[in-house]
Amino acid sequence: MKIIQRLSEMQVGQTATIQAFHVDTAFKYRLNGLGLRVGKKLEVIRHAPFDGPYQLRIGSTELMLRKRDAHMIEVLM
Amino acid sequence: MKRIALIGMPNAGKSTLFNRMSGGSAKVANWPGVTVDLLSSKLLLDGGMVEIVDLPGIYDLHGFSDDEQVVRHFLANNTVDLVLMVVNASQIDRQLSLTLQLKSLNMPAVILLNMADEAKKSGISIDTEKISVELGYSTLLLSAKYGQGYSEAYNAIEATLRTSKARPARALEQDFAVDKAMETELDNLVKHSVDFPAQIGSTMTEKIDSVALHPVFGLPLFFGFMFVIFQAVYTIGGPLQEGMAWLFETFRDLALVPLLSGLPALLNGFLIGGVFDGLATVASFVPIVIVFFLFMAFVEDSGYLSRAAFLMDSLMSRMGLDGRSFVMLLMGFGCNVPALMGTRTMRSRGLRLLTMLVIPFSLCSARLQVFVFMTTALFSPQHAPIVLFSLYIMTFVVVILTALLFKGHFNSQEPFALELPPYRLPTYRQMLFRGWHEVAVFIKRATKFITIGVVMVWVLTNMPYGVEPASASSWSGIIGEFMSPVLSPAGINPELTIALIFGFVAKEIVIGALAVIYGLEGSALMTGIADQIDWVQAYSFMLFTLIYTPCLSTIATIRTEAKSGWFTTVSLVWPLTLAWVVSAGFYQAARFLGY
Known part of the structure; x- marks a missing residue:
C-alpha cells in the first residue's frame, strides 16, 4: 500500500519517492542542486543524536537535512 | 586577453x-x-x-x-x-x-x-x-x-x-x-x-560512517580525534621550533654579532635586538604552523568536517547557529579570515552575522604560536599540551556564551542542507601545496605587519635615547604604567601590555614583541619570561590573547563581509570586554585560592 507522508516521519532504512516541496524558492533551488527533485527516490540512512539532522541518500549523493526542513517535504512510501 | x-x-x-x-x-x-x-x-x-x-x-x-x-x-x-x-x-x-x-x-x-x-x-x-x-x-x-x-x-x-x-x-x-x-x-x-551500478555509494565510506557517526561514540570520537591532532602538532612541531630557534641563535652569535660589531651601539641594538630577534623568534614558529596546516589539509580534504557538522548541528541549532557554523569554527583554527569568507553560503543575515561574531574566537594558528611559546616557557612538558588543549576548550566556551547572549539579536529560520561527500585521502602534492602556501602567507605577513610591528616595539622600548631598554622611563614603560590600572587586575604586567597592544595588528607580533622587550631570543627568552611571571599570570595573558580583538586582517574581513560599521564595532568591543572579564576573573580567583 502506498501512503503519502512527510519525510520527517520516515524511519531509518526506509526509501520513498519525493512528491512535493513546501519550501521557499531559494531553498528549493538548493535542494534541486543537491539532487532532490520531485519523482526522485531517497533513502534515510541515519538520524543524528539529540534529534539532529537526517542523513539521506539520493542517487549518487548523500546529504543531511534538519528535521524541521524534512517536515516540509512530502514523500510517497 | x-x-x-x-x-x-x-x-x-x-x-x-x-x-x-x-x-x-x-x-x-x-x-x-x-x-x-x-x-x-x-x-x-x-x-x-x-x-x-x-x-x-x-x-x-x-x-x-x-x-x-x-x-x-x-x-x-x-x-x-x-x-x-x-x-x-x-x-x-x-x-x-x-x-x-x-x-x-x-x-x-x-x-x-x-x-x-x-x-x-x-x-x-x-x-x-x-x-x-x-x-x-x-x-x-x-x-x-x-x-x-x-x-x-x-x-x-x-x-x-x-x-x-x-x-x-x-x-x-x-x-x-x-x-x-x-x-x-x-x-x-x-x-x-x-x-550507474545498481548500488551506488562507497562501502568504505559506509563503514567509516557507521563508526564516525555512531549515535553514542560519534561525538566523543570527534573530540578525541581533535585532541590527538593537537597533541601531534605539539609533539612534532615543538622540536622543529627548538631546532629553528637554535639555528637562528647560532647564526646571530657566529655571524651577525661579529659582522655588525663595528656599528654604533644604537644601530647595532636596533638591527640585532630589534629587527633580527623579533623576526627570528616569530619565524622559528613557522614550522609548527606548517605541521598544523598539514594536518588541517588532511582533515579538510578527508570529508570529515561535514560529519562534524552532522554530529554538532543539533547542539548548534540551540545556539542559533547550524552545522556550517561549526565547520567554519573548525576552519578558523587555521585562519579566521577564510573562515569568515566561508559564511557566504549562508543566506540568512542573522545566522551569518552570528557565525561571524563567534568565528574570531577560534584559536587560529597565529595564536597557537603564542600559546606554544607561553606553555613551553611556563609549564612542564607533561602539562603543556593539556594547558594548550584547555585553551581550545575555552574557544568553545566563549563561543557558546557569545552565541547564547546574542542569538536573540541575530534571528534566523534558515533551512539547512549540506552534502556529506565520500571520505577521501589527500595526495602528498595537495598537502605540500598547502604547506608551501602557509610559508608564502608568513613571508607576506612578515614583510608587511611583523617587521613594522617589531621595529615599533623596539623604538618604544629603547626611546627616549639613552634609557634603560623597557624600563619604567622608556616609552613602552610609560604606556604600560598608564594601562596598568586596567590590566594589572588581570595580572598582565607593563611588558605583556605592550605585546598585547601590538598583537592587535597580528598575533605573531606578540612573541616577536616579547623577544624585543626582554632583549632575549630562543631558549634564553623562555627562561627570561619564566623568571618574570608565574603560571597564573601566563594563563591569564593567554586567555586575554585568545579572546580579545582578533588581528587587523580579521577586522577588515568582518567589515567587508558584513558591510556594517555597527557590526564591526560590536565584534571589536564585545571580545575586548569579554577578554578582560575572563582574564581578570581567572586571575583574581586563582590568587584568591592561593595559587
Whole structure:
C-alpha cells in the first residue's frame, strides 16, 4: 500500500519517492542542486543524536537535512 | 586577453583543478560588479596568454546565497570567452543541471568531468562522446587530483577558444519556466549517456560512517580525534621550533654579532635586538604552523568536517547557529579570515552575522604560536599540551556564551542542507601545496605587519635615547604604567601590555614583541619570561590573547563581509570586554585560592 507522508516521519532504512516541496524558492533551488527533485527516490540512512539532522541518500549523493526542513517535504512510501 | 571562468558545484574539485592549472601562482583581484575578491591566474594557451578566474562553487545560477550572486554579477559585468564547467563525475546525475543552465545562456563551454578515478572505482561509466553530441560542448574525463587527462583537456580548451564566440557582459535572463523542461532534459541525458551500478555509494565510506557517526561514540570520537591532532602538532612541531630557534641563535652569535660589531651601539641594538630577534623568534614558529596546516589539509580534504557538522548541528541549532557554523569554527583554527569568507553560503543575515561574531574566537594558528611559546616557557612538558588543549576548550566556551547572549539579536529560520561527500585521502602534492602556501602567507605577513610591528616595539622600548631598554622611563614603560590600572587586575604586567597592544595588528607580533622587550631570543627568552611571571599570570595573558580583538586582517574581513560599521564595532568591543572579564576573573580567583 502506498501512503503519502512527510519525510520527517520516515524511519531509518526506509526509501520513498519525493512528491512535493513546501519550501521557499531559494531553498528549493538548493535542494534541486543537491539532487532532490520531485519523482526522485531517497533513502534515510541515519538520524543524528539529540534529534539532529537526517542523513539521506539520493542517487549518487548523500546529504543531511534538519528535521524541521524534512517536515516540509512530502514523500510517497 | 581572453578570459576563462571556472564554474562548478561545491565538492566538484574546482579548487584542486584551479591550483593545478595555475601552478599556485594565483592572485586575488577585484572584478567589476563583484564586491568580493576572486582568485585568478594567467596561463599560456595556444601561444597566447589567457586569464583564468575561479568563481565560487554554486548549486544553481538562480540561487540566492552571496556566492550565487557573485557568479551572477560576474557574468553580468565581465566578458567571458569560455566557461570551464567542472562536474564531479560520480555525481553527474545531478551536477549536470548547472551545465544545462549554462547551455540555456548560450555560454561557450568545455565540460570537465572531474574525479574520473572515483567514478570509475564506484563502477560508473560515462559516454563522453554522447554528452558532447547532445549538449554541443566538448566533454572530457579528468582527475584534477591525480593529474590525469590534462593534455586532452588543454587541447579541447584551445580548440574551443579558437572557434567559440565570447559571451559579452550581460545580465542573466531569469527564465524560470524552462526549469521543468530542464529536469526532463537532465534525466534523458543521464539515462542515455551514463551507466550507474545498481548500488551506488562507497562501502568504505559506509563503514567509516557507521563508526564516525555512531549515535553514542560519534561525538566523543570527534573530540578525541581533535585532541590527538593537537597533541601531534605539539609533539612534532615543538622540536622543529627548538631546532629553528637554535639555528637562528647560532647564526646571530657566529655571524651577525661579529659582522655588525663595528656599528654604533644604537644601530647595532636596533638591527640585532630589534629587527633580527623579533623576526627570528616569530619565524622559528613557522614550522609548527606548517605541521598544523598539514594536518588541517588532511582533515579538510578527508570529508570529515561535514560529519562534524552532522554530529554538532543539533547542539548548534540551540545556539542559533547550524552545522556550517561549526565547520567554519573548525576552519578558523587555521585562519579566521577564510573562515569568515566561508559564511557566504549562508543566506540568512542573522545566522551569518552570528557565525561571524563567534568565528574570531577560534584559536587560529597565529595564536597557537603564542600559546606554544607561553606553555613551553611556563609549564612542564607533561602539562603543556593539556594547558594548550584547555585553551581550545575555552574557544568553545566563549563561543557558546557569545552565541547564547546574542542569538536573540541575530534571528534566523534558515533551512539547512549540506552534502556529506565520500571520505577521501589527500595526495602528498595537495598537502605540500598547502604547506608551501602557509610559508608564502608568513613571508607576506612578515614583510608587511611583523617587521613594522617589531621595529615599533623596539623604538618604544629603547626611546627616549639613552634609557634603560623597557624600563619604567622608556616609552613602552610609560604606556604600560598608564594601562596598568586596567590590566594589572588581570595580572598582565607593563611588558605583556605592550605585546598585547601590538598583537592587535597580528598575533605573531606578540612573541616577536616579547623577544624585543626582554632583549632575549630562543631558549634564553623562555627562561627570561619564566623568571618574570608565574603560571597564573601566563594563563591569564593567554586567555586575554585568545579572546580579545582578533588581528587587523580579521577586522577588515568582518567589515567587508558584513558591510556594517555597527557590526564591526560590536565584534571589536564585545571580545575586548569579554577578554578582560575572563582574564581578570581567572586571575583574581586563582590568587584568591592561593595559587
